[in-house]
Structure formats: C-alpha cells, structure tokens
Amino acid sequence: xxxxxxxxxxxxxxxxxxxxxxxxxxxxxxxxxxxxxxxxxxxxxxxxxxxxxxxxxxxxxxxxxxxxxxxxxxxxxxxxxxxxxxxxxxxxxxxxxxxxxxxxxxxxxxxxxxxxxxxxxxxxxxxxxxxxxxxxxxxxxxxxxxxxxxxxxxxxxx
Amino acid sequence: xxxxxxxxxxxxxxxxxxxxxxxxxxxxxxxxxxxxxxxxxxxxxxxxxxxxxxxxxxxxxxxxxxxxxxxxxxxxxxxxxxxxxxxxxxxxxxxxxxxxxxxxxxxxxxxxxxxxxxxxxxxxxxxxxxxxxxxxxxxxxxxxxxxxxxxxxxxxxxxxxxxxxxxxxxxxxxxxxxxxxxxxxxxxxxxxxxxxxxxxxxxxxxxxxxxxxxxxxxxxxxxxxxxxxxxxxxxxxxxxxxxxxxxxxxxxxxxxxxxxxxxxxxxxxxxxxxxxxxxxxxxxxxxxxxxxxxxxxxxxxxxxxxxxxxxxxxxxxxxxxxxxxxxxxxxxxxxxxxxxxxxxxxxxxxxxxxxxxxxxxxxxxxxxxxxxxxxxxxxxxxxxxxxxxxxxxxxxxxxxxxxxxxxxxxxxxxxxxxxxxxxxxxxxxxxxxxxxxxxxxxxxxxxxxxxxxxxxxxxxxxxxxxxxxxxxxxxxxxxxxxxxxxxxxxxxxxxxxxxxxxxxxxxxxxxxxxxxxxxxxxxxxxxxxxxxxxxxxxxxxxxxxxxxxxxxxxxxxxxxxxxxxxxxxxxxxxxxxxxxxxxxxxxxxxxxxxxxxxxxxxxxxxxxxxxxxxx
Numbered sequence: 194x195x196x197x198x199x200x201x202x203x204x205x206x207x208x209x210x211x212x213x214x215x216x217x218x219x220x221x222x223x224x225x226x227x228x229x230x231x232x233x234x235x236x237x238x239x240x241x242x243x244x245x246x247x248x249x250x251x252x253x254x255x256x257x258x259x260x261x262x263x264x265x266x267x268x269x270x271x272x273x274x275x276x277x278x279x280x281x282x283x284x285x286x287x288x289x290x291x292x293x294x295x296x297x298x299x300x301x302x303x304x305x306x307x308x309x310x311x312x313x314x315x316x317x318x319x320x321x322x323x324x325x326x327x328x329x330x331x332x333x334x335x336x337x338x339x340x341x342x343x344x345x346x347x348x349x350x351x
Numbered sequence: 352x353x354x355x356x357x358x359x360x361x362x363x364x365x366x367x368x369x370x371x372x373x374x375x376x377x378x379x380x381x382x383x384x385x386x387x388x389x390x391x392x393x394x395x396x397x398x399x400x401x402x403x404x405x406x407x408x409x410x411x412x413x414x415x416x417x418x419x420x421x422x423x424x425x426x427x428x429x430x431x432x433x434x435x436x437x438x439x440x441x442x443x444x445x446x447x448x449x450x451x452x453x454x455x456x457x458x459x460x461x462x463x464x465x466x467x468x469x470x471x472x473x474x475x476x477x478x479x480x481x482x483x484x485x486x487x488x489x490x491x492x493x494x495x496x497x498x499x500x501x502x503x504x505x506x507x508x509x510x511x512x513x514x515x516x517x518x519x520x521x522x523x524x525x526x527x528x529x530x531x532x533x534x535x536x537x538x539x540x541x542x543x544x545x546x547x548x549x550x551x552x553x554x555x556x557x558x559x560x561x562x563x564x565x566x567x568x569x570x571x572x573x574x575x576x577x578x579x580x581x582x583x584x585x586x587x588x589x590x591x592x593x594x595x596x597x598x599x600x601x602x603x604x605x606x607x608x609x610x611x612x613x614x615x616x617x618x619x620x621x622x623x624x625x626x627x628x629x630x631x632x633x634x635x636x637x638x639x640x641x642x643x644x645x646x647x648x649x650x651x652x653x654x655x656x657x658x659x660x661x662x663x664x665x666x667x668x669x670x671x672x673x674x675x676x677x678x679x680x681x682x683x684x685x686x687x688x689x690x691x692x693x694x695x696x697x698x699x700x701x702x703x704x705x706x707x708x709x710x711x712x713x714x715x716x717x718x719x720x721x722x723x724x725x726x727x728x729x730x731x732x733x734x735x736x737x738x739x740x741x742x743x744x745x746x747x748x749x750x751x752x753x754x755x756x757x758x759x760x761x762x763x764x765x766x767x768x769x770x771x772x773x774x775x776x777x778x779x780x781x782x783x784x785x786x787x788x789x790x791x792x793x794x795x796x797x798x799x800x801x802x803x804x805x806x807x808x809x810x811x812x813x814x815x816x817x818x819x820x821x822x823x824x825x826x827x828x829x830x831x832x833x834x835x836x837x838x839x840x841x842x843x844x845x846x847x848x849x850x851x852x853x854x855x856x857x858x859x860x861x862x863x864x865x866x867x868x869x870x871x872x873x874x875x876x877x878x879x880x881x882x883x884x885x886x887x888x889x890x891x892x893x894x895x896x897x898x899x900x901x902x903x904x905x906x907x908x909x910x911x912x913x914x915x916x917x918x919x920x921x922x923x924x925x926x927x928x929x930x931x932x933x934x935x936x937x938x939x940x941x942x943x944x945x946x947x948x949x950x951x952x953x954x955x956x957x958x959x960x961x962x963x964x965x966x
Binding site (some may be wrong): 207213223236239241320 | 411418419420447451454507530531555556557558559560561563564575579589640642643644645646647648649651653655673674675676702
C-alpha cells in the first residue's frame, strides 16, 4: 500500500520537533536548515503550517532532472540518488511547491523520502499534526469530521 | 558536545567581533546559560558598575540543550547588571532565537562597551558584523524586525531587540525576540539601549550535535512522554496557558489586587483563561485563537490572541487587527488585577504594546497600580500625570499609560522608572510593591507564604521564577504543602531555587518542572554532554549558581536588609479569603533560610559554604 504524509495545520503548534527529527535522521545532527520538512509561522493569522514534498505522481522534479538522478521507489516516493545528482538545481526550479532544495555543503539536492516508509517527523510530532496514512484515504479523517456534522447523517441514524 | 565551544565577543566601542573558545572548565562547573554567563559576568565586570554605563556587559547565553530535540530546548538568557534593581539580572526567553544562535555556531555572545551610533549585530553562521541602525532607531520591535529581514533578504533570520522603551531607558524594558517572546525582567532592554545596540539578528545553517545520540534520544523521548501524560503540562498549559492560574489563585485569596490592597479580584473571571476562550465580538470568535510552542517545546502554552476589532483601542488602528502573543497569567494579573481593570480586550491591547515596544508587563502593571493608589490618595494629581485620570479600574488609563510608557513620552517617562523610584519621588515609598527595586508578580505572600520568602531572597529582585513554590503550596507539585504556614518553607524555597538555577542553566523551560524533576532532566544532559551528569551534580551546580549570584549582589552593595518585603505585606493582614487575618511571616522563615543556605545571620555565605561549592 502506498502511504502519504497528511498534515493538519490546525493541530500544529510550531514546535519544530519534526524539523529536528528529520535533520537528525538525514544529517546526523539537529539542524532545521537541512530539514526536508519545514514549519511556517503565520502567527499573525494564528496558523502554523508544516510543509513538505507530496510525492507527485508525475513529478516535475523528476522530469526536469537532466541526469535521471530522481527515481520512483515501490512506494511511489521520489528519491534523489546522490551518486548521480550533479547539483544543477533544475529540479528546485521545476518543483511547483519548493520542496526540493539544494544543500550547499554536499552539492546535492535534498527532499523528503518518507524515511524508507517510517517517517521520523510523524513519530516526533507531539500533536499528531503529521500522520502517515493510506494515500488513497488521505481525506478519511476530514471526511469523517464533516460526515459527523451533517444533518443527513443525523437523520440517517433514525 | 552539546556545546559549539565558541563565544562571540563584540566590542561595541571598537566595532569588533571576535570569536573565542568557551571556557570548558567553567562549563563543567556552571553548566550553561544562566550559570555560565553569570560566571563570565562576575569574572569580567565590577559588581559596582553603573548598569547603564559602557562598563557593564550584556551577555546572551544558550544552554547545552538549546537547539536540540529535548522538549523546550530552545531557551536563552540575557545576563547583565540590571538597571531596575542594581542587582544581577538574568532574563530567560523562548521563541526560536536561542536555538538559531546555536545553529549559527555560537554558545554565547558577550557585548561590551558602547557604540558611538546606533547599530545592530548581524550574525550569519560564523560571520558577525555590526550594521548601521540609524533607519530603525526610534522604531518599535514590530517595525524593526521585518526591516532587518528585508534588508538582508533573509526571512529565516530570527531577531532579538528593543523597542522605543529600551532606547529611552525605561528601567523595565525587555529584549523581545520573534516579535512576542521576551527576556522580560529587570530592564535588560535598557542596558541594550544604553549601548546603542538595537538588535541582534541571527541566521544559522549549522547543526547541533550531542555526545551520545542514542542515549540522548532515549532520555528526551522518555521525558516527552512524562510531559504528555502530566495533567498540567499535557493538558492544562496547552489548553489554557499559564492563565489556567487566574481563577485558581483568585480562589486561594492570593491574587494581589489594586496595588495589593486586596487579595481577591472581583473581575478575575473576566480576564481568565476561560474568558479568553469564550466567543466574543461581532464575529463570535474568541480572544484566544491558537496556542503556540516555542522552539522544540511539546507543551505549547503560548497564547495567540486577537483584540476585538470594534474595541476602542483598535477600532481606528487596523495595524493591530492581526493575531499576536496573547495574555500570559503574569501579564493578565499585572495589567488587570493590579490596576483593577477587567476589560479583556484592553488588557490584550496593552500586552501587544508591551511586546511591540519591549516593556515588561509585570513591572509596568504593578507600577501603574502604585501610581493609581497615589492618585487616589492625592499624592499624584492630574498636573503630574499630564491629565491622565489614573483611576483604579479605568481601561482607558491603562491603555493610554502603556502607549506613553512604551514610547517614553510624558508621564510615561515617570512610569518607566518603575514603582520604587516613582513612589519615592512622590513621597509614598511604602506603596511600592517591590523587592530590591523590582515589582513582584501575581502571588500574594500572605496567602502563599513560601512566595514571600521567594520574593525576599530572589537574586534578581522580586520574582516568581526563582523558586515557584506555588507549585507545591497550591498545585501540590511535587507534594502539597500548606500555603498559609511558614513551617518548612525555608527548605522548600532553597530546594526550588537550586533546582531552578540548574534548569535555567540547561537550555530548558522551567514549565517542564510541573512534570519533570531533576531525575528526568539529568539523563538528558548526560546524553548531550561528555562526562557524568547526575542529579546531585546538577543540584550542586544550582546551589553554586545561587551563591555566585548572591555574592555578586553583596559586592554590589546589597545586604540582608534588602531581603525583605513591602510593609503592606508584613503589617497589614489580608482582608478576605483563606488568608484573612494573616501577614507574610518572613521573620520566621528568613533566619531558617539563611541557616539552610549555610549563610551567616547577616545573609553572607560562610567560608565553609563557599569552600564546599568551590567558590
């Protein structure tokens, strides 16, 4: 089963534990600047939003890569192969969401690879603002929330 | 590791930024942040220095856990000699700035001298430079912060700096980082202003490593579970914030009201957490919109609030219609109960101005409360106040006064002196609710006896965060003691003071200690740092730090006579509530406390005590 990271900004507090966990797993140190997931602080709108790669089915980063350094694994996740990446950064331009970024200290690009199917950010999030669920049922909790609130649902139960 | 091992020394007079190695021997003895920076201040400055002179130094210090995944591991402290008190000042802040400093590769910044013209310090990883601040001098924090980010085209910077209050020497001005987090007390912002330093902008792209990652991750994960499972840190604080206390403390008859004439506030409910969460205004949205965590914090007690757009304070000022840092308990008490004001929107607006201009709401509200009492008694008249009608309960007076104080204009300049100097000036020194010149916060020592000893002996002047015995006396953490008795409080205060000094030196938030003891904290520090870090070692460090601060103050000229409370608390009994008829029993507790501390009857550490602590 393919899974997806599903993010609920309403639950996010802006603590950045996801960034710390991500950078530890990927870089071996606590370094939010190198995290593949980023939390944005819109406190003037009372919102904090974690944001990362959604693993596009037809990935623009992948199409743009001139050396085929980005491949799709069996879970549908786009992975960057450091041995092939030449650091041209075209993928960072191609990605519509800005979630592929260049790491100047390695000369390669970095992006979320869902930690091989066990994302560290999910385990680190103290409020379950980030969950890892069946990609085809990513809207399940949201549907359930609204389903519970419909009059139709209340009538149907009679 | 845990440390970067680097200090940035900035000489503002010469305009130089020089890296140097962290003194690791001292780090072993004083841990970090509060303790370690105090050691540097003691070694490098004369305790008799004029706090606002170029010879005073200003230190921004992180702890060993700052920038790690330890819950709340994002704290920094500002250590200097405080202009409000003349005592050592140590103000602790959250937000994201402290961690960013660590990611830039620095444990600490020591600022010395005074710049000839206004500057800000820009630190981008290993590179530090002083930049011209003439375009932002005279601007608020809320204007200055985005200006700096825009100037450097770097929205990821974190900025700590002062507003107009700090530039103009308001004696309780703060240093604000991330727009609404504050190194709040004792006037550290005025010291920054006296050096012509507007801000420190930091951007870091490096990482923080710890000594033993597996042990560290195991310890921090276990400790996070303790926080999540605890009723206060797992539920009360995230849901209600520190404001969870408003009704609790009021019911305990311990809410200092109208300059501490009363111990219960009839308007408490209107300014409580429950009121913040209730629908209000035309849109039916509550005052409280969200909770926010500081860096790495899994509690998330921060309040993000909004002033009702139709409220008189903002109806013609759309620039205040956004959400920002809302009322914490201490601020709600000072701006509300201490002044008798129960208009939640007025309090929220006043709190916004405190953040925007960088003033400590505790000292400001308490000073205004004292001014209101003098006004009522006729010691202050409208002539003195430039026409401000300083009546208890007047929201208009509160919001006008905070605007004037934030800009250091008119009568705001006088309020900016703090209640001690203000009450002295107008001939009513007994009305100043201060210890060592610092206004005390939101707990009446007649109804929570341990807090009387806490205020009297706090090294930075009256303060709740040096030994929060409210935990034990009201909340029963770690065990319940009777708030109305003095028995056993000397030992309780000492234990809280020592443990707190250790926590404040680690890079952690003191709020974790509603759930954690040092048993939870020691393994985290042990995983982060080389060497063996036990509970006993942390307690010894805490006691060492406390005594070092005490010695600094003694050398600065303080004596046992300054370990006291305002006469009102010692002589006038509480009129209502559980403490009705009681005064603060400081005379019983203080000798016991000196003895427990290993100090002489004059409050001076004995040679044996100093030797035991290697001081």
